Structure formats: structure tokens, C-alpha cells
Amino acid sequence: MKIGILGTGIVARTLAAKLAEREQDVMLGTRNVARTMERRADDVYGNPPFRVWRGQHPDVELGTFAESAEHGELVGHATAGAVSLEALNLVGEEHLDGKVLVDVSNPLDFSRGFPPSLTVCNTDSLAEQIQRAFPRARVVKTLNTTNAYVMVNPREVADGDHHVFVSGNDAEAKAQVTDLLKDWLGWKHVIDLGDITTARGVEMLLPLWIQLRGAIQSPMFNFKVVAAGRPQP
Amino acid sequence: MKIGILGTGIVARTLAAKLAEREQDVMLGTRNVARTMERRADDVYGNPPFRVWRGQHPDVELGTFAESAEHGELVGHATAGAVSLEALNLVGEEHLDGKVLVDVSNPLDFSRGFPPSLTVCNTDSLAEQIQRAFPRARVVKTLNTTNAYVMVNPREVADGDHHVFVSGNDAEAKAQVTDLLKDWLGWKHVIDLGDITTARGVEMLLPLWIQLRGAIQSPMFNFKVVAAGRPQP
Numbered sequence: 219m220k221i222g223i224l225g226t227g228i229v230a231r232t233l234a235a236k237l238a239e240r241e242q243d244v245m246l247g248t249r250n251v252a253r254t255m256e257r258r259a260d261d262v263y264g265n266p267p268f269r270v271w272r273g274q275h276p277d278v279e280l281g282t283f284a285e286s287a288e289h290g291e292l293v294g295h296a297t298a299g300a301v302s303l304e305a306l307n308l309v310g311e312e313h314l315d316g317k318v319l320v321d322v323s324n325p326l327d328f329s330r331g332f333p334p335s336l337t338v339c340n341t342d343s344l345a346e347q348i349q350r351a352f353p354r355a356r357v358v359k360t361l362n363t364t365n366a367y368v369m370v371n372p373r374e375v376a377d378g379d380h381h382v383f384v385s386g387n388d389a390e391a392k393a394q395v396t397d398l399l400k401d402w403l404g405w406k407h408v409i410d411l412g413d414i415t416t417a418r419g420v421e422m423l424l425p426l427w428i429q430l431r432g433a434i435q436s437p438m439f440n441f442k443v444v445a446a447g448r449p450q451p
Numbered sequence: 452m453k454i455g456i457l458g459t460g461i462v463a464r465t466l467a468a469k470l471a472e473r474e475q476d477v478m479l480g481t482r483n484v485a486r487t488m489e490r491r492a493d494d495v496y497g498n499p500p501f502r503v504w505r506g507q508h509p510d511v512e513l514g515t516f517a518e519s520a521e522h523g524e525l526v527g528h529a530t531a532g533a534v535s536l537e538a539l540n541l542v543g544e545e546h547l548d549g550k551v552l553v554d555v556s557n558p559l560d561f562s563r564g565f566p567p568s569l570t571v572c573n574t575d576s577l578a579e580q581i582q583r584a585f586p587r588a589r590v591v592k593t594l595n596t597t598n599a600y601v602m603v604n605p606r607e608v609a610d611g612d613h614h615v616f617v618s619g620n621d622a623e624a625k626a627q628v629t630d631l632l633k634d635w636l637g638w639k640h641v642i643d644l645g646d647i648t649t650a651r652g653v654e655m656l657l658p659l660w661i662q663l664r665g666a667i668q669s670p671m672f673n674f675k676v677v678a679a680g681r682p683q684p
Contacts, residue, residue, distance in 0.1 A: 330574075339655070340568045376677035383659075411662045419659030422572070426616075426652030429644045430676060439678035443663060444609035446671035 222247055222290025224283055224305065226254055226268050227261065229322060229366045230296040234278045236370035240402050245279040247286025249308060254280065287313035292320065292398075293355075299325035299344050300337050306351060314355040318391045321345050321417075322361040322369070324424050333428045336421065345385065345417030356391035359417035360384045360399065360408075363427060365437035370403050372440070378406040380442040385416040409443065455480055455523025457516055457538065459487055459501050460494065462555060462599045463529040467511045469603035473635050478512040480519025482541060487513065520546035525553065525631075526588075532558035532577050533570050539584060547588040551624045554578050554650075555594040555602070557657050566661045569654065578618065578650030589624035592650035593617045593632065593641075596660060598670035603636050605673070611639040613675040618649040642676065 221237055223230045224247040234244045248254040248268075257267045265271075272280065279289070287293050287309045297305040302323055325344040326334040338344055345359040361369045361382060372378045382405050384392045392410055399405040411419065423441075431437050454470055456463045457480040467477045481487040481501075490500045498504075505513065512522070520526050520542045530538040535556055558577040559567040571577055578592040594602045594615060605611045615638050617625045625643055632638040644652065656674075664670050 335573050340572050340658075341563075375679045380675075380677045409663070409666055411659075411666055416662045419662045422655040422658050425573075425655050426644075429649045429652045430642070433642055433644055434676070434678050436678060436680075438680065439676055442613075442675040442677050443667070443672055444613045444675050445667050445669060446608045447669075 219243065220289055220291045221245070221294065222286035222288070222292075223294040223296055224286055224309065225296035225298075225323075226280070227296065227298065228263060228265050229369070230294070231265075231268075231271050231275075232366040232370055233294060233296060233322070235275055237402060238275065238277045242402070243289075244277075245281050245286045245289040247281055247283040247309075249283065249305065251280055251282060283308045284310045284313055287317075290317065292318050295319060295321045295323055295348065297323060299323045300327055300329075302344060303347060303351060306348060311352055311354070314352045317355055318388075318394060319348070319352065319355040319357045320361075320395055321348055321357055321359045324362050325421060326424065333425065336424065339418065339422050341418075343415070343417040343421045345421070346414050349387070349414050356386065356388040357414055358384055358386040358388070358391050358395045359414065359420060360395055363420050363423050364440050368438060368440055372403065372405050375438055375440050376442070378404060380440040381407045381409055383409050383411050383420050385411045385414055385420065387413050407442075452476070453522055453524045454478070454527065455519035455521070455525075456527040456529055457519055457542065458529035458531075459513070460529065460531065461496060461498050462602070463527070464498075464504050464508075465599040465603055466527060466529065466555070468508055470635060471508065471510045475635070476522075477510075478514050478519045478522040480514055480516040480542075482516065482538065484513055484515060516541045517543045517546055520550075523550065525551050528552060528554045528556055528581065530556060532556045533560055533562075535577060536580060536584060539581060544585055544587070547585045550588055551621075551627060552581070552585065552588040552590045553594075553628055554581055554590055554592045557595050558654060559657065566658065569657065572651065572655050574651075576648070576650040576654045578654070579647050582620070582647050589619065589621040590647055591617055591619040591621070591624050591628045592647065592653060593628055596653050596656050597673050601671060601673055605636065605638050608671055608673050609675070611637060613673040614640045614642055616642050616644050616653050618644045618647055618653065620646050640675075
């Protein structure tokens with residue numbers, strides 16, 4: 219499948235590498251291709267500059283946000299949440315019309331330092347803002363509740379016995395994303411939370427995730443929903 | 452131990468009944484004792500009026516908020532989050548001085564219907580507001596992430612193999628509460644998240660909890676934190 223992934227950070231790279239390994243045709247999207255390839259410094263998280271990663275992954279293409287979205291039959295969104303809406307403005311609505319737009323981002327606000335707060339929460343969410351900005355895209359929120367490495371290697375934590383969530387207004391889009399999470403990434407348990415407003419819950423999970431990352435001293439964890447008296451969803 | 456629990460709703464009742472069963476000396480606190488005992492209607496959740504419950508639990512005392520706090524060597528807070536600060540104003544600061552104040556409440560705002568939003572979140576939390584209102588109390592946030600029945604019967608879900616969290620500025624208070632969670636209520640796994648600001652994370656878990664309650668169609672569930680390559684905390 220042709221896949222566009224908006225973003226060139228660690229989440230976009232990790233997803234792209236795994237999907238390319240699964241023989242999908244992936245194009246990452248960025249604001250300015252030349253500038254992204256010229257960068258020589260590590261990013262704020264200590265990840266190497268994009269061109270280093272690109273050298274190791276020649277099978278992944280790089281284009282503008284618009285080219286990446288146009289390329290994709292399915293489009294992923296993995297830009298930094300605080301600048302997502304601005305980045306998405308550069309995509310061009312026509313390149314997302316009718317497409318499944320998988321939003322894996324988090325609206326983290328680092329402007330007051332660490333730990334970050336959220337740029338939007340409680341009565342709205344980044345996923346809802348994106349759905350409103352692209353009313354003809356079929357937005358599915360997922361994967362934002364785990365570390366990038368766990369996203370694509372869920373079985374390295376407790377043999378995959380934990381949960382990922384999907385939120386969205388389009389049942390068919392959620393079903394397709396659920397299949398891809400299982401087939402391409404190896405997820406065992408996917409819970410459909412409901413419409414796109416339920417993205418508020420998974421985005422608001424981030425503060426607890428960040429605190430647990432400190433308490434556990436590792437990002438290699440996830441949440442398992444355990445219930446009494448009935449099989450796991 | 453003498454215990455005061457502020458509140459007479461389902462959470463306060465459920466905790467009081469369990470602690471009385473464990474032979475602790477419990478006094479619930481309310482704004483107006485006579486009015487609470489006179490109520491004849493079910494509450495908004497369909498729970499019977501307080502006097503019916505009281506008839507079944509004659510070993511649990513009822514007093515004003517101030518009497519309940521004064522009674523307790525340890526004080527629990529289980530009033531409805533949206534009115535908590537107003538209720539706590541009636542307690543009298545001197546009755547909480549130096550005491551462990553266990554806050555199990557959630558700042559749910561039902562004013563726009565269901566699902567509720569939160570009255571405070573992101574850069575503050577109800578637990579922090581309470582700690583600021585009572586700077587000499589030793590506030591520990593815990594148990595707000597599960598249903599009242601699961602709070603006191605954790606082993607009825609997956610034999611207790613799931614997590615509860617504690618947040619607070621006083622390490623000794625958190626250690627004491629952790630012991631009580633295990634000894635009195637039967638919790639197996641307690642994670643110390645850090646200082647009272649980490650209560651933001653557990654309070655912001657509520658929207659996801661409410662969505663999962665709908666997806667699972669039961670309140671009898673909880674979160675288990677699963678991590679790779681190290682024993683569970």
C-alpha cells in the first residue's frame with residue numbers, strides 16, 4: 219500500500235521503517251525537504267539528524283507535506299502536536315479527501331518545561347481539531363498512548379498482552395486501522411472507544427504516561443485493561 | 452484506627468462499610484446531619500437514600516464535616532469533586548493539621564451532561580487545590596482511578612493483578628497509605644507516581660475510564676501497567 223506519513227521525528231521514522239520493512243511504499247512529509255535534509259544537529263531528544271536516518275533507510279521517500287499526503291492511500295499524522303494544525307494547513311485538503319488519516323500525535327506543550335502540559339484537552343482534543351480542519355478525511359486516533367518503539371514492537375512488552383485504542387467517527391476506517399495494527403505492527407488487543415471525541419481520553423492519558431515513564435525508569439511499558447468475568451476485548 | 456470520611460455518596464459509603472468490616476472506627480461527614488438523614492429519594496446514580504444505607508450499617512457513625520475530620524486520625528475525602536472545595540471549607544483547618552488526608556475524589560463536571568468533563572486539569576488538579584487549601588494536611592491522592600466496588604474488592608478483577616497509584620508530597624504519608632491499601636483493601640500493586648502534582652495524571656485518566664466503562668459495558672475493570680524486562684512495581 220502507498221502510505222504517507224506527515225512528520226520526520228522519531229515517531230514518523232519508527233513507523234516508516236517498520237512499514238517499509240513490511241514492504242509498504244512509504245513517503246514521509248516535511249515542511250521543506252531541502253532544509254530537513256540539511257539539518258546537522260541532533261533533535262531535542264538526542265535523535266540523529268534526518269539525513270543520517272535517511273541514509274540507513276533509502277527505501278523510505280521524503281517529500282513535502284502535500285506530496286506525502288498525495289502519495290498516501292492511507293495517511294499517518296506524526297508531527298509534534300503543538301505545531302500540528304499549522305503543519306496540516308500545508309497539506310492541501312484535496313489530498314486527504316475520503317482518505318483514512320491516522321493521527322498518532324500528542325498535543326504536548328513544552329513551553330513551561332518538563333513535564334509538558336497539553337495544548338488542548340478536557341472539552342476538545344487535537345484529533346477533533348484535525349477532524350474539523352479536514353471534514354472529508356476519515357480521522358482515526360490511535361497509538362499515541364505508547365512509546366514509538368512499542369508502537370511497532372508491541373510484543374516486546376509482556377508478549378503483546380496489553381491494549382491500544384482507536385477513536386473515530388468512521389467505523390470502516392477504524393476497522394481497517396485495527397486490521398493494520400494487528401497485521402503490520404503485531405498488536406493483539408485493540409479497543410474501539412467510540413467516536414472522535416473519545417480521543418480526549420487517550421490524549422489526556424499522556425500526563426500519567428509521562429509520570430509512569432519516570433516511576434518505571436523505562437519507556438518500555440503499556441497499559442493493559444483487565445476486566446472481571448468476561449473475555450478481554 | 453479512628454477514621455473520618457468526608458462525604459456520604461456511594462464512594463464514601465463503600466469505603467466506610469469495608470473499613471468498618473475491618474473493625475476500624477469510622478465516622479462519615481456531611482454538611483447537615485439532619486438533612487442527610489431526612490432525604491427520602493435515591494441519588495442521581497440510583498443509590499438508596501443515606502438513611503436506608505445507615506440502617507444496614509449501624510456501626511458507621513455520621514457527623515458534620517468538622518466532626519468527621521476531628522474524629523479521624525486519618526481522614527478520607529470522597530465528596531463530589533465539583534463541590535469539594537466548598538465542602539472542605541466547612542471542615543476547619545485545625546481538624547486536618549498534620550493528618551494524612553486521603554483524596555479519592557474526581558473533579559467531574561456534569562453541567563454539560565454526559566460524558567462529564569473535568570472542573571480542573573492539565574496545569575492543576577483537585578488534589579493540588581486541596582493541598583493548597585490545607586497546607587498542613589498531608590494529602591495523598593489515590594483510588595480515584597477505579598470504581599468504588601473495585602476500590603475495596605480489587606481481587607475480584609483479575610485476582611488483583613492490576614495497579615493503583617499514590618501521589619503526594621509526604622513520603623511517610625504515602626508509605627502509610629500504601630500499607631493500608633494492601634492490608635485493609637487487598638491491593639497487590641501500588642505505584643508511587645511522585646509529588647502531589649502527579650495527581651493531574653490520575654485525575655486526567657477519568658475520561659478514558661468513562662469511555663472504557665462504556666466499551667466494556669461494566670465498571671468492573673482496571674488498568675494494569677505492564678513493562679518489559681523488569682519485575683512489576
